[in-house]
Amino acid sequence: MTDNGACYRSPAFAAALGEGVKHRRTRPFRPQTNGKVERFNRTLATEWAYARPYASEADREAAYTAWLHHYNHHRPHTGISGQIPSERVHNLTGKNT
Template sequence: MATGWCRRPLSFTHEWAYQRPYTSDRQRQEAFTDWIDWHNYHRPHTGVAGQTPASRATNHSGQHT
């Protein structure tokens, strides 16, 4: 049985972690904050019929567009 958990490490490493070298921890942390926002609020996910995870959640603040 395939689950979203199995795909997450590939998505994370290919879409963020190995995209470019970071010159500092601060730069890496800032890039991660931007990526996780994009991943949860803007990137369509095949596991939820092309919707974003945030569009499927019922308990978030709704401040992201």
């Protein structure tokens, strides 16, 4: 999901998304949506990308999977009353038995 900036409407961006990816755009003048994306980007920067020095970009990339697991399965989120996202979402892989 992106805003409606010109760079996200370009053929190059559409090609970068690849086959099978549906591009969704935020509605114009909806700070509620953009604010959520901007907050997630800030969390990415402070808790993962720049939380510590990495020896290389490959090391940073390698740390992402573990951070994302922590974010979704162990980290309480104030926006959902201190719940963990994996507790709140009912259709995660492996939860439908």
